[in-house]
Amino acid sequence: MKTSSPASPTPGTSRCPATASPSYGRSRHDPHPEAPRRPGHRPGAGPRRGHPRKSPKRQGRHTVQRAARKLFLTSLIALLAVIGFAATPAQAATWSTSAQYGSWSNGGYTLYNDVWGSGAGAQTMWANSYSNWGVWANHPNTGGVKSYPNATKYVGKTLTSLSSVTSSFNVTAPSSGSYETAYDIWDSNNANEIMLWMNYTGAVGPLGSSVGTVTVGGHTWTLYKGSNGSNAVYSFVRTSNTSSGSVNILAVMNYLKNTKGYFGNITLGNVQFGFEITSSSGGLNFTTNSFGVSSS
Template structure:
């Protein structure tokens, strides 16, 4: 499996890229839904807040092509991306919900998702969950396609939060990364995130009672040559 790179949305990499061309903007808008989206952007770091979620275009990797994001709401949005067939993650367009609660103070942390993704290209549809200090990254891959793979070494299989996962543990030099790859692809469903966090903390002792900051959901795109659409039909993140 290919080595996974970090996906950051708040700590942006210092890479500088040429802005997306006007043609990319036009194509991105054409690929948006028939109804007029309430927001769209083809900027590399384009972002906005809608309905309690923050949306990011987030083209953070090197060698990226064009990418445009649109949104009807914080829970219904999509991306048109045209990234070349080369290695390395190009982007992680996503919607973020802030939690800011410690694991032990959480009584519930759940999410529902419904997506439409391409049958070709190289990508994963994933949750990216961070503690407030960005020392720990927990990824939940709900589906994936093409030459992509997690960082680190295989730790075994586990059933948690309503799904069966292959678990990987690694370190990218700045933070620990725990990746849970669903053992069969899913484009819709509900995931109970809190049991996963408790398993990492209490069963494996890989982290302490961290304060969970961001729960992000999006598409980690390595390649989408020719232009492909990734649509979040519905996404909800709730905590208590």
């Protein structure tokens, strides 16, 4: 697992809104080839009437022009190949959408494009399955979260009735822009929101104030506690960025319940995973290479 130490997040600059329960709805050729040799024309046979022999100077100029055209076409073809390669994931995907709240159900999960913030730009989500999906997003470099494209799994069991809730992930995210790769976990009443920040880049930060550092669920985090006016928000921000790994979600939930006493025996609702994007000016690609949630 590769890790790198990010700059300290700025508390209060980012949040994810309350989402609904399972019904949550928040996507060569050379155009100027040399003319074919005419019938009867032989090299060295002399000029035809009406077609005077070109001077060496003109022939040299035309040779340079042809070479320049071929170089231009070669460069153009290479550029188109690169563009085509970059667009391939979305074009070849099983499903894609550019709709603001486009969604797709697959394998017991639901994927949401979820462009919910004001001032958002264009965003297209694609997927081959719930575990392999991504987005291309072009959101302006302004404040405020623009979107949270995600994959969601509903659990629907109380904490004490669960013996295990784990998740694994592997992502490829850009080095520029402002965003975090995060789990967003809810109780069934949407009264408690638990965010797990696995990595972040740019001017983003969790809601609330720091209440200390804790090692739980297989990671070391800085815990923030706050409220968005509708629900309590508990944000675990990893002390170093990672693009892959696994998380013991039940251990995190029981820490908040038993050790901190922030809530009781709540019913675990939606477990979401995705990219909370504040800005991605010029268009950036975010890819989930693998993801899954297991509970028992």
